[in-house]
Amino acid sequence: MADDDFTAALGTVIRPGDPDWDVARRFHSGIGEPALIARASSTDDVRAAVGFAAAEGLPVMVRGGGHSAWGTVPGGLTLDLSALADVSVDGTRVRVGGGAQWGAVARTLAAHGLGISSGDTASVGVGGLTLGGGIGLMVRAWGLACDQLVGVQLVTADARIVEATDETEPELMWALRGGGGNFGVVTRFDFEAHPLEGVVAVELGVEGDPRAVIRAMRDVMARAPRELTLTYMDVPPMDPSAPAGASISGVWAGADEARAREALASLLAAPGVVERSLGARPYPEVLLEAPEFDPESPMPGFVGGNTLLRELDDDAVEHLASFREANPASILFLRSLGGAFADVAQDASAFPGRDATWFAMAAAFDMPGVLSEEARRRALSEWNAIEALGSGVYGNFTTSTDPGWATRMYPAVTMARLGAVKRRWDPANVFSRNHNVLPA
The missing domain is CATH 3.30.43.10 (Uridine Diphospho-n-acetylenolpyruvylglucosamine Reductase, domain 2)
Incomplete structure (x- = not known):
């Protein structure tokens, strides 16, 4: 042409x-x-x-x-694809345009008493989050965003339109659930939604040494109902994405405040934990609004990464807390997994680390005057020790465009299988601006 x-x-x-x-x-x-x-x-x-x-x-x-x-x-x-943003609902089946954002989807579904476990942020695209997996606020209740995916309309590298489901193209659907945008342009996502009258949103402050609080949070989640997902975050004052300091936020999939409070009882009573709010809200209201790019104040680079932890044991807690303490300009993020996330067999989707019970991210802000070369090397070494404790890397939570990143994300057997799917659907690697899987 x-x-x-x-x-x-x-x-x-x-x-x-x-x-x-x-x-x-x-x-x-x-x-x-x-x-x-x-x-x-x-x-x-x-x-x-x-x-x-x-x-x-x-x-x-x-x-x-x-x-x-x-x-x-x-x-x-x-x-x-921003113009392809229509959302239509037929019973619990939801069709979402490839350029839609999660805030709009959540608002549409709320009017129907439905929900899909999406990411944290209203302006995040449905496409990127879903194809990369999608560790959302209700990951324990309903799994990843991609676990709720039942079909797609895909434009292939040779400009064909393919309607794919598990029945018609099982291997392609396997790859799309966590393999990223390597296999075509998804112009429509078909999801199976869940009845949802609302959620219970929880906000807790953290005071003093975080280690005991993180351990208490871990112990609560080891026996918590799958309706509950908790997130721990500790950020410095320089990060515009969240209030400074350590906090725990939670989402209970449902509007039953009494059950949510019962599940959280021992955490609420733990030393160093301060209850800020706990109450029922519409799900769209808990999605965050991330600030847009400001050319006058660009985001810095990061030294660190993320990992899917099989166990948040005391050794992992110490590594993570020490990283945050050693790097004053850094962020620490933890989200509970298990529940519906673990119900999916490892070979049933391309997403790695289904045996993980926690997702962890830690990164030092890398900018002049804040991180010296020596501190950069130390932070990287500390992070590598943390990543080695995990069973996979989540591509959606990295800002790296390193072409080799995909090899850190997937086990060799998964990468080989993804390469075979890539060879069938995009042998010339047209779709390479992603965590790229090369045609086998």
Whole structure:
């Protein structure tokens, strides 16, 4: 397809130098430098864009919510799906456009008394989160976002439209549940939603040495009903994404405050824990609003990472707490797993670490004047020791665009299987602006 034909077929193509270029290349988490941007308003637009990119040898970066660091990689074609954001409900079956964001989905579902375990943040895209797995606020109640996925409409690297389910394309569906955007552009996600009248939201303060509190939280979750998911976060004052200091937040899947309080009783009574709020709320209200990219105050780099911990034992607690203490400008994040997350067999999806009981992330802010070269080396060494305790890495929680990152995410047997699926659906690796799986 010639460039002029592509423009005519798609309708909205933006190039460097066009009047709206600077607006179009800015996304939620940064400013991109693609070769061109295609704004799709239909599946046919997506087909035209993919066909053009494949013919021209341009890698494709799909943009939904715009939180991915891959948007900062120069060159290629950015395919903006934000106009494909329709949400329709038929019973408990929900069809969601590939460019939708979770806040809009949650609001639509709440009107029907339904919910899907999504991420934490309203502006995060359905596509990126789901294809990467999706460790959400109700991961213990309903599993990952991708565990609720029952079908897709996919535009392939050769610009075909494929309707896939577990019955028609089981291996493709296996790969899409955690294998990222390696296999095509999903223009529609089909989910099976859950009845949900509301949630009980919990906010707890943490005072003093966090080790005892983290252990108390761990012990509560070892016997907690699966309706409860807890998150521990400790951030410095410089992080605009959350209030400074250590805190525990929780979501109970349902509006039963008495049951939620009963499950939390021993944690609420633990020394160093301060109850701030506990009450029923509509699920959309618990999703966070993340600040958009500010070119005057760009986000720093990070030294650290994340891991899926089989066990949050005392050794892991000490490693994590010590990392946070040794790096004053750092973040520590923990989320409970198990429950429905663990119900899915390891080989039933591409997502790693189904034996994990906790997700952990720790990272030092890397910016001039804050982290010296010696401190950077020390933080990296400390993090490597923590990651070694885990059974996998969660790609959605990294800002790295290192091409080798995918090999840290998946066990060798999973990577080999993903490579075989990639070979069938994208042998030329058109969809490479992601945690890239190479065709086997």
